[in-house]
Amino acid sequence: MILWALAAALIVYVFIRGGYLFAVLHFAAIYVIFVTGLNIFMGYAGQVSFGHNAFAAISGYTSAVLTADYGWEPLSAAALGLAGALLCALIVGYPTLRLRGHYLAMATLAIGLIAYEVAVQWGSVTKGYMGISGIPPLGIGRFTVTSDRGILVLLLILAALAVLAAAGIRRSRLGRAFVAIAGSEDAARALGIDVARYKLIAFLISAFYAGTAGSLFVHAVGFVSPEVYGLHMVVLAFTMLYVGGIGTVAGPALGALVVALLPETIRKLSDYQDLAYGALLIVILIFAPGGLASLSKLTWRRTSAKEAA
Amino acid sequence: MSGTATIHRVLEVERLSARYGSVEALRPVDLFVNDGELVAILGANGAGKSTLMRALMGLIPTQGRVRFRGHDVPRRNTVAAAAMGLVLVPEGRGIFGPMTVAENLELGAYLLNGNKAEFDRRLERVLSLFPRLKERLDQVAGSLSGGEQQMLAVGRALMADPKMLLLDEPSLGLAPRVVDEILSTLGVLNGEGLPIILVEQKAPLALKLANRVYVMSIGHIAAEIDPRTITSHDELARFYLG
Numbered sequence: 001m002i003l004w005a006l007a008a009a010l011i012v013y014v015f016i017r018g019g020y021l022f023a024v025l026h027f028a029a030i031y032v033i034f035v036t037g038l039n040i041f042m043g044y045a046g047q048v049s050f051g052h053n054a055f056a057a058i059s060g061y062t063s064a065v066l067t068a069d070y071g072w073e074p075l076s077a078a079a080l081g082l083a084g085a086l087l088c089a090l091i092v093g094y095p096t097l098r099l100r101g102h103y104l105a106m107a108t109l110a111i112g113l114i115a116y117e118v119a120v121q122w123g124s125v126t127k128g129y130m131g132i133s134g135i136p137p138l139g140i141g142r143f144t145v146t147s148d149r150g151i152l153v154l155l156l157i158l159a160a161l162a163v164l165a166a167a168g169i170r171r172s173r174l175g176r177a178f179v180a181i182a183g184s185e186d187a188a189r190a191l192g193i194d195v196a197r198y199k200l201i202a203f204l205i206s207a208f209y210a211g212t213a214g215s216l217f218v219h220a221v222g223f224v225s226p227e228v229y230g231l232h233m234v235v236l237a238f239t240m241l242y243v244g245g246i247g248t249v250a251g252p253a254l255g256a257l258v259v260a261l262l263p264e265t266i267r268k269l270s271d272y273q274d275l276a277y278g279a280l281l282i283v284i285l286i287f288a289p290g291g292l293a294s295l296s297k298l299t300w301r302r303t304s305a306k307e308a309a
Numbered sequence: 310m311s312g313t314a315t316i317h318r319v320l321e322v323e324r325l326s327a328r329y330g331s332v333e334a335l336r337p338v339d340l341f342v343n344d345g346e347l348v349a350i351l352g353a354n355g356a357g358k359s360t361l362m363r364a365l366m367g368l369i370p371t372q373g374r375v376r377f378r379g380h381d382v383p384r385r386n387t388v389a390a391a392a393m394g395l396v397l398v399p400e401g402r403g404i405f406g407p408m409t410v411a412e413n414l415e416l417g418a419y420l421l422n423g424n425k426a427e428f429d430r431r432l433e434r435v436l437s438l439f440p441r442l443k444e445r446l447d448q449v450a451g452s453l454s455g456g457e458q459q460m461l462a463v464g465r466a467l468m469a470d471p472k473m474l475l476l477d478e479p480s481l482g483l484a485p486r487v488v489d490e491i492l493s494t495l496g497v498l499n500g501e502g503l504p505i506i507l508v509e510q511k512a513p514l515a516l517k518l519a520n521r522v523y524v525m526s527i528g529h530i531a532a533e534i535d536p537r538t539i540t541s542h543d544e545l546a547r548f549y550l551g
Contacts, residue, residue: 173422180405180416186368187403189387190396191469192420247407 007257011156015149021264022148026220028260029155030213033162034233035240035252037209040166043247044175045202046182048101050234051108054115055085055207056214057229063215064132064224065125074138078215085211086204093203097196112234119226131225138219151220158216159253162209167249169205178202182247243284245291254292258284317344319473319504325373327364334360336529337373342473342506347499349515349536350508352525358508359400361525362477365506366390366397378472392420394472398479402462406451410442413450413461417468435464438494456487463491473504480511492518 014021034056041047062081066072096107119126126132137144138154145154169175177198180188185195218224236259244255259281266276288295320342327335335357342348352358364371367387375382383389405413414435418428436443439460445453450461459479466474476495480488488511496518499505509515516522516536524532 173419176408176412176416177419179408179412180419183405183407184399184403186363186387187399187405189368190366190391190399190403191416191465192388192391194388 004254007254010261011152015152018148022152023221024260024264025152026148026155028257029152029159030216030220031237031240031256031260032159032253033216034210034213035237035244035256036159036162036166037206037213038237038241039206039246039248039252040169040178040209041202041206042241043251044170044178044182045199046179047097047199047202048105049108049203049206050105051111051113051115052206052210052237053229053231053233054111055089055210056217056233057115057119057226058085058088058214059211060214060218060224060229061119061126061132064135064218067219068132068135073140074136074215074219075140078212081215082208082211085207085214089204089207090200093200093207097199097203112231116226116230119229126226129225131223132218133223135218135222135224137222138216155216155220158212162212163249163253166252170249174198174201239281243281243291245288245293248291248293251291251293258292318342319344319378320506321374321376322365323374323376325361325364325371325375327360327369327371329369334528335364335371336527338530340523340530340533342504343520345499345502345504346520347495347505347507347518349519349522350506350525351510351512351515351522352531354510355527356525357528358525359477360528362397362399362475362506362508365475366395391469394470396466396469396471396474398462398466398474398476400477400481402458404450404458404461404465406449408450409447410450410453410461411446413465414442414468417465418470420469431468431470435467438467438497439464456483456490459483459487459491463494467498471503473506474498475506475508477508478510479507480509480514488514 011025014025034052038049038052041049041052059078059081062084063074063077066077066080067074092111096104096111099107120128122128137146137151139145145151170179177188177193180191180193181195181198189195214229217228240255240259241252242255243259244253245251262280263273263277266273266280269276284292318341320340322338322340324337324339325335326333326337338361340348350358350361360369363369365375365382367383367385367390369385371384377390377393377395380393382393382395405416408416414432415428418431421428421431441457442460442464445457450458453461463476463479474495479491479495483491492514495505495507499518507515507519516539519536522534522536522539523530524534
């Protein structure tokens with residue numbers, strides 16, 4: 001609760017002060033969406049994926065190329081990008097989701113690396129390392145969102161919708177099936193849950209979130225290059241997921257905000273920034289091994305166990 | 310029980326076998342369960358009892374034939390087996406720790422999609438059989454005691470409205486008093502007509518309730534016995550050892 005209040009206060013502060021922090025919050029909001037989606041696959045359903053950056057890349061680059069080079073409307077370009085990301089997730093997910101544990105992890109890592117290579121090598125479309133610039137801002141027809149504040153409001157609304165949808169999924173029959181699969185695949189099967197099918201559904205939902213984040217990024221920033229969706233995205237997303245609390249509903253959002261803003265709070269340390277950043281992450285994880293979102297749950301669980309005893 | 314009523318076989322297993330890689334875990338097994346019976350499957354560790362349960366549910370690749378209530382149970386299709394009314398309470402309970410008792414029970418009725426009235430009926434039934442679960446509906450399942458977890462596992466299975474209940478070593482790791490409580494509940498359910506297969510290592514418990522007993526050894530059925538004829542542990546040990 002306290003963390004949310006701090007986050008809200010920070011957002012208000014940025015609104016009033018303006019400046020560089022807007023870019024940081026845009027980034028954070030987009031990652032809220034990406035990590036919330038990843039949490040559905042990894043947190044709720046208990047699977048592993050090192051390759052969701054691929055879906056962000058497919059949707060993001062589709063948005064970038066179609067709007068910057070062919071003058072498409074951002075929404076239609078994003079729709080096509082999302083469709084592409086989902087199709088890729090379907091084709092890739094179907095065989096690889098039968099793999100278990102480490103094999104699934106390696107297969108998804110391969111997907112992410114392939115996406116990066118395609119972005120680099122397919123120069124005629126993606127312009128390789130140089131990237132694509134001049135991507136128009138988000139908007140419908142003549143109504144576009146160009147101001148930093150406007151973009152932040154839009155991104156925060158979308159991030160909030162993303163989290164609300166994930167909460168709804170968790171409460172639903174589908175969400176319960178996901179958590180059952182995470183608990184025990186055999187027990188889930190014995191209850192009549194089609195494990196293979198539901199794993200694929202979780203994969204597709206999280207790919208949709210990743211694609212959305214990918215497309216939003218190119219319009220919010222106006223520029224895209226392979227590095228945007230590279231390994232750094234994977235590492236960052238994982239950090240946010242675990243610091244926030246994997247498997248919880250609020251965790252991804254909390255993690256995204258904290259991890260994105262953490263470097264800003266220690267900027268004054270200049271040379272010692274990286275050291276402090278690493279140290280802070282370790283401290284957080286020691287005191288909140290289940291992530292920040294689980295802190296309130298820990299006390300609740302202890303109380304109800306005490307009452308039951 | 311009426312002696313002249315036609316005895317009807319609800320489960321027929323013909324030459325069921327299963328392998329784990331190159332190891333034959335289950336040699337061709339034949340068994341049957343009559344309507345309303347409680348059949349116990351006994352045997353030492355590694356005899357293949359759990360493998361048999363998993364094979365019946367289609368959790369592992371098998372050869373052979375399983376017929377339930379006159380219909381073939383599709384191989385390697387656990388969802389279909391569950392839909393036919395075969396419900397397994399797995400070894401180690403298999404409850405979902407991070408979820409609450411209520412959520413675990415809801416999952417038991419997973420195949421009952423939407424029918425609120427039927428869901429409420431089943432839930433009330435389960436909670437009346439296991440009052441301790443009623444007190445702990447919002448408690449996280451992982452924090453329950455072993456006995457309560459076993460009750461939850463059985464309760465969850467009952468939420469599926471099983472036509473036959475398969476239990477894999479429900480007494481494992483539990484205190485005798487708790488085991489008695491659970492087994493007496495199984496007795497009640499069986500008394501109402503629910504056919505049950507009970508897999509156990511602890512013979513005396515199963516012998517008390519069972520109509521018939523199969524003894525397994527090294528992947529096959531070594532003997533089929535009438536529990537009333539077993540008067541001493543020595544006799545039973547004979548079947549276990551060979």
